[in-house]
Structures are given as structure tokens and as C-alpha cells.
Amino acid sequence: DIQMTQSPSTLSASVGDRVTITCRASQSISSWLAWYQQKPGKAPKLLIYKASSLESGVPSRFSGSGSGTEFTLTISSLQPDDFATYYCQQYNSYSLFTFGPGTKVDIK
């Protein structure tokens, strides 16, 4: 099975900061990676799919990059609404989907 790791596990930042979260896969997944945002008590929200495609309606301050085994989610200027937990998720045709352990972004 493909394993996913995320770093850091917790990130303290201020409004206006540029924030980068890294996700690594245990083997190459091409560009089959998605990013989700989850707030307490709510369902996850898709932000990025196929590593760098922005989901409709998601603010342009969110961007994704990477391929193979290393991926990043960047928030160009952190807004108050962005304090949340972020998960990466890989897709492969054998074991289908695996989520990362999550990165919590909290207020510095």
C-alpha cells in the first residue's frame, strides 16, 4: 500500500503569512494528489485535485504543485478563514485512495 506523510503536523502562522505544507508518497503517484481543508465538526472541502488544479470556487491564494512523490500546498497570504486542518490524498488504480495524517494550521 502507498503511505502518505505530511509535514509539519502543526503549523502556527499569522494572517498574511505565506504557508507551505508538504505531502510525500511512499512511491510515485504521478500527479494523482488532492488537497482538502477541514474545519472542526465539518466535512472536508476539496481545494486542489490532480496536484495543481484548483477546484471551482476555491480562492486563488491556494495553489498546489509537485509530482511523483513530493507535493506542496501553498497559501499565498493566510486569511482568518484558512485556519483549519489540511489533508492530502493520493489515488492509485490498485489500492485507490489514501489520506495523509493532516496538518493543523493555527493562529500564532
Add this chain to the structure above:
Amino acid sequence: QITLKESGPTLVKPTQTLTLTCTFSGFSLSTSGVGVGWIRQPPGKALEWLALIYWDDDKRYSPSLKSRLTITKDTSKNQVVLTMTNMDPVDTATYYCAHSGTVTSFDYWGQGTLVTVSS
């Protein structure tokens, strides 16, 4: 507008079988490329994918839980049903169903339903 909603018991006893229903609207599960999946999240923990059923009735399961899961669809009722056998307290979690329109990710999610496993 795509919406999904999970329903089922909030409390099950150990060894019992859990049956959850996802009722959706705004899309058809007979449309090529569409899938509906189940994902769970234990309290305070990460998301875990469980199962997915495609428009063509192809079914996929998490390798670690495959022996305990069954996913089915009723296209006429716009429902997807997940059964999980031999429930254990470690299966206590919020269970979500979600729409997959891109095959590789989940773009619409239900609100989730908390299932507690306890005697």
C-alpha cells in the same frame, strides 16, 4: 446542486453489522465517470477511505477492511449502501459519503454521521 446525506444507527454493539445509507441528489450514479465513496474519521484522527462504487457497478475497497465491507447502489432511489460487519469500538467514527466526479478525488461530501460502537 449536488447534495449527499448519510443515515443509519448512531449506536451499534460490538460484533454487530453496521448499515449506512447515502442518499444523494443533483447527479445520477448511472452517468459515466461518477462514483460515490465512503470515508470515515475517528474522533480527533485522520480521514480513512473505506469503499467506492462507480457508475458501472465496479466496486473497490480499502485493502485493510475489504473482508468486512460491502458497497451497493440503487440507482432508481439515488442511494448507496455500505455494510460493515463485526463492528468493534475502534470503528467508532464519523462516516462520510462523498461524490467523485474526477475519479481521483472527492468533490462533494455529506455532513457525516457519528457512529459509536459500544456495549
